[in-house]
Amino acid sequence: MRESWRWYGEFDRITLPEVAQTGATGIVNALHEIPYGEVWPRQAIAARRDAIIRAGFDWVVVESLPIHERIKRGAGDLSALFANYRQSMANLAAEGITTICYNFMPLLDWTRTDLAAPVARGGTCLRFSAPRMAAFELHMLGRAAAEADYPPGVLAEAAVWFQQATEADRDGLLHAIMSGLPGAYDRYDIPALRAALADYEGIGQGELRSHYKRFLDEVIPAAEDLGMRFCVHPDDPPRDILGLPRIVSDAEDIAWIMAAVDSPANGLTLCAGSLGANPANDVPAIARAHAARIHFAHLRNVRKDPDGSFEEAAHLAGDTDMVALIGVLLAEEARRRAEGRADADIPFRPDHGHELLDDAARGTHPGYPLIGRLRGLAELRGVIAALSHPGVTPGGFAA
Structure with missing residues (x-):
């Protein structure tokens, strides 16, 4: 597996020489300065790639080439947006970058309610609190229909939190929810978010799937x-x-996507943390079912609460069996090598680490500290080394 590191370019408080000390050799990057829907110029791509190479890395994955909200809504004449997207793809391919991670989440990427929840024995983590999200939706945003989305106990906790929250608390909650948009130009206040949500009125799962298929x-x-x-x-x-x-x-969603356009080019970023936050998901089983279409992996872990809340756990300490998951990925790499594929290695990155020691003083992107991710990478590296030992089969069992 190819050890990689997400780096935010000129927006990052962590330098490439510091990343080099982690041992990672691949960089996951994007041109965050370019507004959604515009073409990524070939010259800008080449300049970023060359800077990465000069620092001793390869640019292994683009994360992300964002999809304009109008495409997600299926709004108006989209021919220019699709043409721009394909031109950006062609410019990336011309400079040797051929793997693109993206998402199709309306308006927001990852969403958390707490950016610095305390962790036992020190440090902080990202957390999604169902009561705080309910408080935001019902009492700050005023979305009355949200009452049907949460159980009574969560609604009761939400009301108590809102009654006790200061203006600073409420501002902090809005800031946390908006923080999952690295490089995005849209940062919503409450009125702007209401207006943006109104643009999605009448769009349900069926409509969004139709737009995604297009x-x-x-x-x-x-x-x-x-x-x-x-x-x-x-x-x-x-x-x-x-x-x-x-x-x-x-699992059902992912099966639908893989079948919607049945092509090796239509693949999956196996994010253990995102999938692991759904109690119904067996993450190793999902990886096993779609192993041939996994082109990139985000390896992190979460610890879930019964009310729908969850928080980022240490990479080997959450609810997902990370050892079993890595065993699936290594077995798939072995299968690819047996086919003679030159691209058998799956790039992965340690995702959403805890803020540890002096991480908090750096002011890095939420979830992307230096020391916390380095700890995660070291733990994952140990699992990979153990499962790759000659006395262990590709599936992770002693020979």
Whole structure:
């Protein structure tokens, strides 16, 4: 497996020389400065790739080439947006970058209510609190229909939190919910978020799936021609929020996507944390079912609560069996090598680490500290080394 690291370019407080000390050799990057829907110029791609190479890395995955909200809504004449997207793909391929991670989540990417929840024995983590999300939807956003989305106990806790919350608490909650949009130009206040949600009125799961299918039909043939691999990132959290449908949340969703355009170019980013936040998901089983179409992996773990809340756990300490999952990925790599494929290695990155020691002083992107991710990478590296030992079969069992 190819050890990689997400780096935010000029927006990142962590430098490439520091990343080099983690041992990772691949960089996961995007041109976050370019507004959604515009073409990524070939010169800008080449300049970023060359900077990455000069620092001793390869640019192994684009995360993400964002999809304009109008495409997700199916709104108006989309021909120019699709043409721009395909041109960006062609420019990336021309500079040797051929794997694109993306998502199809309406309005927001990953969503959390707490950016610095305390962790036992010190440090902080990202957390999604169902009561706080309910408080935001019902009492701050004023979305009355949200009452049907939460159990009575969560609604009661939400009301108590809102009554006791200060203005600073409420501002902090809005900030946390908006923080999952790295590089995005849209940062909503409450009135702007209400207006953005109104644009999605009448769009349910069926309509969003139809728009997603159109996107795949527009870009996957181009990806095949360019020798590219697309890999969709699961919803985070894997549930409807803000009244918006989510369509990449469970095993059935992923099976639908893989069948919608049955091509090796239409693949999956196996995000253990996003899928693991849904109690119905058996993450190793999902990986096993779609192993041949996994082009990228986000390895992190979550610890779930019965009320629908969850928080980022240490990489080997959450609810997902990370050892079993890595065993599935290593077995798939072995299968690819047996076929003689030169691209057998699956790039992965340690995702959403805890803020540890002096991480908090750096002010990095939420969920992307240096020391916390380094700890995660070291733990994952140990599992990979153990399962790759000559005395262990590719599936992770002693020979």
